[in-house]
Amino acid sequence: MSSTTTSSPRLIVITGASSGIGLATAQKLSALGHPLLLLARRLDRMQALKLPNALCVPLDICDRAAFVAAVASAEAQFGPVDAIINNAGVMLLGEVSTQDPEQWDRMFDVNVKGLLNGVHAVSAGMVARRTGTIINVGSVAGHKAFPNHVAYVGSKFAVHGLTENLREEMSAHNVRVVTIAPGAVETELLGHTTDEGIKTGYHAWKESMGGVVLSADDVAAAICYAYQQPQGVCIREIVLAATRQQA
Template identity: 65%
Template sequence: MTKPLIVVTGASSGIGAATARLLSAQGHPLLLLARRSRRMEELALPRTLCRRVDVTDRGAVEAAVHEAQERFGPADAIINNAGAMLLGRIADQPVDEWDRMIDLNVKGVLYGTRAVLPGMLARGTGTIVNVSSIAGRKTFPDHGAYVATKFAVHALSENLREEVAARGVRVVTIAPGAVETELLSHTSDERIKSDYEAWKESAGGALDPQVVAEAIAYAYGQPQSVTIREIVLAATGQEA
């Protein structure tokens, strides 16, 4: 049986790229969205449409989803993975970093969801997977604005589940601890980056993105009548 289309945002590296590889290996056609098209194309996955899209551009997200559905059929799932982690103190972090995280981490999830949800509701089936963070469940030093956006993802996911569960659509929140990705490199405060790296090392290292991808695939792979509402995972040595 032909497997259905899945949309993955933030697919050019880290969790998104690992998830794309895994779902492709399981036989799914994919729509991959990210700002770095070359990195997505280098994955060289079959039956995959790669589009250079910033998920804060709602029109571009909707256009790409429409194009993919015309080619591969209805989207059965979206992995809302695109995000930014720009660490800083509320007192002196550049405000444009707050804006970037709010736009990407919150509005990007909303825009991705809106692009596929009406069709899912019409068909009475589908899965929304929102990649959040342990920082959506507890606070960390120098994470204030980032934590706020990830708490928002958790709240949005729960509220959305209440809206759509009775109509056959599942909502899953994936909340990893520290993961070996490029996220930290975008933080502008070098002391905070150094402290984070030292903290990560003290915990014995961070999760491999593949582990998070497998958690996503596990949740999605359950019967449609079963929703894994949330998966929280971290390196064993990560205490916080």
């Protein structure tokens, strides 16, 4: 088990906690007794979980100062952050020749810069304490290309690259850095895409796999597995997808 077994369960930060993978992970970690800082734009969705010892803060992770302030507030209440799950992200699919470039900006702002804001908010404290875990949710799209995914794939390749470099940098301080790379997951992520033709094609692709993709709980279980290893064990990356997903 993680270092949390040697004392009371420690504070964990989860971004994108109002739905999907973030919500499922919050429920699993709360059941293990962890106090939580839950961050997302939709406060009502987080509060509806009614999790004990959970500070719910409505937040755009692109707001670096607000992110740092939220972490400081949670630490004042629950003690130092032991882990952060940088899960928040957006997927705006489109053909690059016709896609609105503002959608590229949004994906890189949230998927890359927002994730770095999370790292910024917790990393100095983890280095000082010489313990901690940073879990970044990437994607199979951080390993390979998909049609109509150019900017999204670029953002996820960036997540995978910066996470590997961060792991090397933080290892000297006994801080673990983990990539979780899911394939297709049944979440609200596709709903961000505005091109109805692409959304129809995506659903057809899913049906070609028998309509079965990963659930948010599947990914949350992988996150918890990586975190629950002893502090001296770093599961560097978990890539998971539905059995029938070929790509």
